[in-house]
Amino acid sequence: MSYKVIQWATGGVGRAAIEAVLDHPDLELVGCWVHSEAKSGKDVGEILGIDRVGVTATNDMHDILAMEADCVVYTPLFPTEQEVLDLLASGKNVVTSVGWVYPFKTMDLTAINEACQQGNSALHGTGIHPGGMTERFPLTLSALSRAITHVQIDEYSDIRTYGAPNVVRDMMLFGHTPEDARKSPMVQFMSHGFMQSIDMVADELGFNLDPKKRTIHDLSVATAPIDSPIGIIPAGHVAAQKFTWQGLVNDEPVITATVSWLMGEENLEPGWAFGPEGPRYEIAVSGDPDMQMIIHGCHPHSVEAGLERNEGIVVTALHCVSAIPYLCEAGPGVKTYLDLPLISGRAAPEFQK
Numbered sequence: 342m343s344y345k346v347i348q349w350a351t352g353g354v355g356r357a358a359i360e361a362v363l364d365h366p367d368l369e370l371v372g373c374w375v376h377s378e379a380k381s382g383k384d385v386g387e388i389l390g391i392d393r394v395g396v397t398a399t400n401d402m403h404d405i406l407a408m409e410a411d412c413v414v415y416t417p418l419f420p421t422e423q424e425v426l427d428l429l430a431s432g433k434n435v436v437t438s439v440g441w442v443y444p445f446k447t448m449d450l451t452a453i454n455e456a457c458q459q460g461n462s463a464l465h466g467t468g469i470h471p472g473g474m475t476e477r478f479p480l481t482l483s484a485l486s487r488a489i490t491h492v493q494i495d496e497y498s499d500i501r502t503y504g505a506p507n508v509v510r511d512m513m514l515f516g517h518t519p520e521d522a523r524k525s526p527m528v529q530f531m532s533h534g535f536m537q538s539i540d541m542v543a544d545e546l547g548f549n550l551d552p553k554k555r556t557i558h559d560l561s562v563a564t565a566p567i568d569s570p571i572g573i574i575p576a577g578h579v580a581a582q583k584f585t586w587q588g589l590v591n592d593e594p595v596i597t598a599t600v601s602w603l604m605g606e607e608n609l610e611p612g613w614a615f616g617p618e619g620p621r622y623e624i625a626v627s628g629d630p631d632m633q634m635i636i637h638g639c640h641p642h643s644v645e646a647g648l649e650r651n652e653g654i655v656v657t658a659l660h661c662v663s664a665i666p667y668l669c670e671a672g673p674g675v676k677t678y679l680d681l682p683l684i685s686g687r688a689a690p691e692f693q694k
């Protein structure tokens with residue numbers, strides 16, 4: 342059985358998703374929406390710099406709504422709920438890296454549920470962090486432990502490998518003064534996603550969380566000029582940021598998710614570092630017994646390699662694409678990891694890198 346797929350937006354995640362759909366034995370690419378007018382009308386292969394694919398990109402949503410397709414991989418820079426509603430109502434399942442991982446406690450889903458009923462379609466939010474490391478993998482690991490008291494998920498990344506300088510400088514506010522960076526809209530934007538992950542872990546494990554979760558935003562500044570892909574970061578300006586979100590019981594953390602983004606390890610105050618394990622994800626379940634998992638492979642080996650092809654972006658796309666065959670059989674509504682069967686990749690014994 343082959344599922345017909347439309348890719349929505351061709352940024353880093355979108356381009357990696359297209360490659361994954363083209364390679365997937367159960368999937369067929371039938372359409373592509375682009376935000377940019379310059380890309381509209383081009384063959385998808387031309388946009389990716391690969392052989393012709395035979396699918397023409399459009400920036401007209403009506404073209405996409407009129408297409409027959411089983412699923413849309415929705416990965417724009419900013420999500421627009423009305424677009425998602427229209428896609429669902431037109432009978433297309435939607436898998437996305439931009440939200441809805443576990444929206445039941447924080448979002449009004451009336452319109453989404455109506456659109457899913459109208460289109461007999463489903464919505465699945467996924468990704469890597471949040472959307473994988475923060476809930477899917479800790480919950481899997483938790484099955485090996487009992488009497489769980491705390492779940493910790495940590496990301497350590499070299500932010501120099503993230504090839505979106507505008508986002509790093511203008512949204513994340515790296516290179517700005519600490520006073521400016523404290524006002525970063527990223528805190529609220531990211532909190533929306535990470536709080537959903539914390540809710541999923543709490544609900545499944547059975548933690549009855551306090552109504553209010555905790556958010557902490559720590560900054561580290563350059564002690565000397567740091568050369569980076571967004572230009573020189575002057576001494577005294579922000580060169581590393583750490584975000585912490587906590588689900589609490591009686592004001593004590595029981596679920597903690599952190600994201601540590603560093604512009605390398607030199608000339609930072611406080612002197613944060615990746616440590617001997619380097620950039621990675623770490624998951625720790627405190628219980629009987631304590632379980633720990635360290636995940637490599639989502640981080641590039643060097644800044645140059647990351648700017649060329651960042652594995653963190655690629656795995657985000659793959660998590661979306663791998664879910665498609667499962668989502669298309671799931672029935673209508675919002676479907677999380679708790680609703681879908683075990684999502685896996687696909688074999689290709691002949692594949693050569």
Ligand SMILES: NC(=O)c1ccc[n+]([C@@H]2O[C@H](COP(=O)([O-])OP(=O)(O)OC[C@H]3O[C@@H](n4cnc5c(N)ncnc54)[C@H](OP(=O)(O)O)[C@@H]3O)[C@@H](O)[C@H]2O)c1
Pocket residue numbers: 350351352353354355374375376377378380416417418419420438439467468469470471472505653654657
């Ligand atoms: N959950 C996770 O773990 C995770 C991980 C990585 C990324 N993400 C999210 O996934 C999304 C895509 O990430 P990305 O790295 O692919 O971003 P990106 O490289 O910046 O690409 C986003 C694409 O969105 C389109 N776009 C540009 N401006 C837009 C606007 N104003 N409104 C709507 N679309 C616009 C463009 O598409 P065209 O080029 O086709 O015109 C652009 O290439 C982002 O929202 C990001 O936050 C989530």
